[in-house]
Amino acid sequence: MSIPLPLFIAVPLIIAFVLPMFGRKGKSAATALANMVTISLLVFAVASIGKTEVYEIGKWSIPLGINLVLDGLSSLLLLAVNVVAAAAMLFSVRYMEQYTAKSKYLSLFLLMVAGMNGVILSGDIFNLFVFLEIASLSSYALVGFGCEHEELEASFKYMVLGSIASAFILFAIALVYGNTGTLNMAYISKAIADSGMNAGLAFALAMFMAGFGLKAALVPFHAWLPDAHPSAPAPISAMLSGVLIKALGVYSLARIIFNVFGVSVPVGWVLVTLGVLSMVVGVFLAVGQWDFKRLLAYHSISQMGYVILGLGIGALILARNGRIEWAAMAVLGGLFHLVNHSVFKSLLFLTSGSVEMSTGTRQLKEMGGLGEKLTFTRATCTVASASIAGIPPFNGFWSKMILVIASVQAGFLSLAAVTVVVSLVTLISFLKVQRYVFLGELPENLRQTKENRGFMLVAMVFLAGLCLLMGALLLVPGLKDSILEPAVKVLTDGLTYSDDIIGTL
Amino acid sequence: MKGMTIIVKTISSWVKMLIVLFGIYIILFGHLTPGGGFAGGVILASSYVLLMLAFGKEFVQKDLPLALDSKLDCLGALLFAVIAVLGLVLTDRIFFTNYLYQEYLPGKEFELISAGTIPFSNIAIGLKVGASLFLVIFLLSTFRRETSANTKE
Amino acid sequence: MPYALCFLLFMLGLYCAVVKKNMVKIVIGIMVMEYAVNLFLVMLGFRVGGIAPIIDRAQYDPVMRQVAAGFVSSSVDPLPQALVLTSIVISLGSLALMISICIRTYEKYGTFDITQIRRLKG
Numbered sequence: 001m002s003i004p005l006p007l008f009i010a011v012p013l014i015i016a017f018v019l020p021m022f023g024r025k026g027k028s029a030a031t032a033l034a035n036m037v038t039i040s041l042l043v044f045a046v047a048s049i050g051k052t053e054v055y056e057i058g059k060w061s062i063p064l065g066i067n068l069v070l071d072g073l074s075s076l077l078l079l080a081v082n083v084v085a086a087a088a089m090l091f092s093v094r095y096m097e098q099y100t101a102k103s104k105y106l107s108l109f110l111l112m113v114a115g116m117n118g119v120i121l122s123g124d125i126f127n128l129f130v131f132l133e134i135a136s137l138s139s140y141a142l143v144g145f146g147c148e149h150e151e152l153e154a155s156f157k158y159m160v161l162g163s164i165a166s167a168f169i170l171f172a173i174a175l176v177y178g179n180t181g182t183l184n185m186a187y188i189s190k191a192i193a194d195s196g197m198n199a200g201l202a203f204a205l206a207m208f209m210a211g212f213g214l215k216a217a218l219v220p221f222h223a224w225l226p227d228a229h230p231s232a233p234a235p236i237s238a239m240l241s242g243v244l245i246k247a248l249g250v251y252s253l254a255r256i257i258f259n260v261f262g263v264s265v266p267v268g269w270v271l272v273t274l275g276v277l278s279m280v281v282g283v284f285l286a287v288g289q290w291d292f293k294r295l296l297a298y299h300s301i302s303q304m305g306y307v308i309l310g311l312g313i314g315a316l317i318l319a320r321n322g323r324i325e326w327a328a329m330a331v332l333g334g335l336f337h338l339v340n341h342s343v344f345k346s347l348l349f350l351t352s353g354s355v356e357m358s359t360g361t362r363q364l365k366e367m368g369g370l371g372e373k374l375t376f377t378r379a380t381c382t383v384a385s386a387s388i389a390g391i392p393p394f395n396g397f398w399s400k401m402i403l404v405i406a407s408v409q410a411g412f413l414s415l416a417a418v419t420v421v422v423s424l425v426t427l428i429s430f431l432k433v434q435r436y437v438f439l440g441e442l443p444e445n446l447r448q449t450k451e452n453r454g455f456m457l458v459a460m461v462f463l464a465g466l467c468l469l470m471g472a473l474l475l476v477p478g479l480k481d482s483i484l485e486p487a488v489k490v491l492t493d494g495l496t497y498s499d500d501i502i503g504t505l
Numbered sequence: 506m507k508g509m510t511i512i513v514k515t516i517s518s519w520v521k522m523l524i525v526l527f528g529i530y531i532i533l534f535g536h537l538t539p540g541g542g543f544a545g546g547v548i549l550a551s552s553y554v555l556l557m558l559a560f561g562k563e564f565v566q567k568d569l570p571l572a573l574d575s576k577l578d579c580l581g582a583l584l585f586a587v588i589a590v591l592g593l594v595l596t597d598r599i600f601f602t603n604y605l606y607q608e609y610l611p612g613k614e615f616e617l618i619s620a621g622t623i624p625f626s627n628i629a630i631g632l633k634v635g636a637s638l639f640l641v642i643f644l645l646s647t648f649r650r651e652t653s654a655n656t657k658e
Numbered sequence: 659m660p661y662a663l664c665f666l667l668f669m670l671g672l673y674c675a676v677v678k679k680n681m682v683k684i685v686i687g688i689m690v691m692e693y694a695v696n697l698f699l700v701m702l703g704f705r706v707g708g709i710a711p712i713i714d715r716a717q718y719d720p721v722m723r724q725v726a727a728g729f730v731s732s733s734v735d736p737l738p739q740a741l742v743l744t745s746i747v748i749s750l751g752s753l754a755l756m757i758s759i760c761i762r763t764y765e766k767y768g769t770f771d772i773t774q775i776r777r778l779k780g
Contacts, residue, residue: 170692171695177737
């Protein structure tokens with residue numbers, strides 16, 4: 001049976017407004033209700049794999065009304081968002097006992113999930129902006145949740161840069177409306193295909209890249225990420241680094257460039273440049289960090305560079321009318337790396353939260369020898385580190401291999417070399433993490449640390465199992481055709497998105 | 506913050522009823538004249554701001570306690586969500602349809618009861634916006650410049 | 659020509675948000691930027707010699723349930739006005755959050771100057 005699409009947005013939104021009424025006494029009831037919501041969203045997301053649907057809200061036909069679109073790319077990202085949200089919510093049952101005002105945390109979390117689902121499903125460009133703002137505002141509040149010195153400073157910095165990015169995006173939407181006269185993404189792409197790019201639309205595309213690039217933390221615009229992600233509570237860091245920068249930044253950029261505006265050679269080169277800069281700058285700044293979560297945050301920048309590099313190579317090949325199979329392989333590498341990164345980066349942040357809850361510190365120099373004390377944390381952290389460094393058979397290896405093969409096939413040998421070098425430096429920095437946290441001498445003040453059990457363990461083991469098994473998404477042909485191939489097809493087909501939407505009705 | 510002189514207190518307690526009445530008029534006639542839920546909610550919140558300026562914060566806190574205001578806020582949002590979801594349940598399984606206009610209660614144009622579910626949505630939004638704006642302004646006005654000097658030592 | 663002035667206002671807001679050192683001035687710069695974008699959106703719908711897009715009984719024909727044809731060809735575009743309403747609400751929420759974080763930061767650090775609120779480095 002098919003699930004009505006607004007339920008993805010309506011259910012977390014309604015429960016987010018019911019939760020503050022529970023007050024202080026109903027805290028465990030509120031937590032149980034929030035967990036049921038995220039798990040049911042995960043079930044909905046799994047049930048809508050492989051379906052495509054265009055849902056008009058209020059029975060107003062487009063272009064008068066707003067529609068929600070579920071196609072291959074949306075269902076892949078919905079799956080990623082809801083998996084990480086379910087795991088992070090399970091983790092925060094125990095972890096958020098350290099903070100007060102837990103019911104407000106839960107309702108802000110659910111608002112963020114509702115906003116992200118709305119961004120992924122929206123078919124109308126202003127609707128995308130409204131849901132982007134909902135998710136961003138809740139994340140600004142969640143970063144500064146425990147109101148200590150550093151968290152407030154990080155939250156202010158994040159909020160200023162995020163608001164500037166949103167102003168850029170709104171300006172670009174206004175320019176697009178002025179030039180085309182409609183707000184529906186399918187009709188905009190038809191109007192741009194008919195009339196061609198003029199100066200206003202090119203300027204709008206540049207502002208879109210600046211705005212969404214800042215939300216995705218690409219390199220000239222990355223200054224907020226190393227402060228915001230470490231200061232947030234650990235499940236929120238997992239959500240921010242795992243899905244927020246992808247759903248708000250990379251997905252929106254891919255949708256606008258591939259499906260609405262259409263690829264061209266300058267756009268492809270800009271994406272490739274941004275990708276390479278992010279990869280290199282991120283990883284070299286990450287190696288020298290001594291704060292566990294700050295190191296992970298810099299690695300997020302570098303791995304986002306991989307994804308944008310894959311999409312950029314695909315765009316270049318499509319714009320030069322090269323072979324479609326090569327472009328499809330590059331885009332497949334980028335999208336598969338996006339999903340993999342959600343899983344292993346959120347697992348890394350959750351393990352760092354578990355270490356922090358046991359030892360009370362985040363500095364690598366103050367830890368050591370925790371391997372015997374925190375056994376499960378050590379096991380899952382090793383799995384995640386092996387995934388991000390690209391060691392077979394974990395999932396990071398497959399997506400990096402596809403990216404290297406795609407760039408060699410398309411003739412960009414230097415890009416492939418850069419990719420391999422960055423992977424080696426990633427491996428170096430994670431070996432450093434493993435040595436300082438889990439091996440070595442146990443300092444005096446940490447002799448009493450105990451393992452965290454309960455729901456935190458369940459969440460971490462769930463994500464570690466996914467890391468092991470997600471190679472099967474690529475290798476097993478049935479799964480690959482139903483989950484990954486439709487997403488790649490949506491992007492490589494490019495401008496036929498508008499014909500599909502208008503033709504369905 | 507203590508109140509102002511007795512002239513201000515008397516006049517503002519009469520004027521607040523006019524402001525509330527004007528706010529309710531803007532909310533209810535939102536489908537016929539400009540305004541609607543958000544503008545009417547701002548006007549309702551501003552009547553409480555007037556009371557806060559004239560009488561002092563302690564009086565307003567006794568009049569409308571913050572816990573009740575929080576619950577009104579959530580209630581407004583839930584009412585809006587219930588109206589939207591009823592569209593999913595009652596007719597045709599499409600979210601957010603204007604089922605009152607299309608099936609049950611069309612009414613005539615330019616009357617008060619005409620555009621279906623739009624007046625009810627306006628009322629829910631007006632309630633929510635009024636409650637939450639009052640909460641924001643009340644909580645932000647507890648800032649005291651000397652607390653920083655106390656916490657610095 | 660008015661669009662270029664809107665863009666100039668946007669750039670002024672961006673300059674203020676980037677260069678100034680007081681937190682409240684940065685927030686005001688961001689508000690000026692959002693104001694410029696709202697102004698640009700409203701000006702997009704303008705038509706020279708247009709009337710407000712409100713239907714009243716004079717233009718409505720109750721027999722045919724239609725609006726007079728002259729109305730559609732001479733009214734300003736109402737869609738950007740709806741967009742601007744939503745955008746103003748969003749920037750109100752964003753402003754409330756920014757001001758409350760400024761207040762909390764002042765309580766912790768004792769200053770509004772961002773060059774002295776620099777504990778996170780590296």
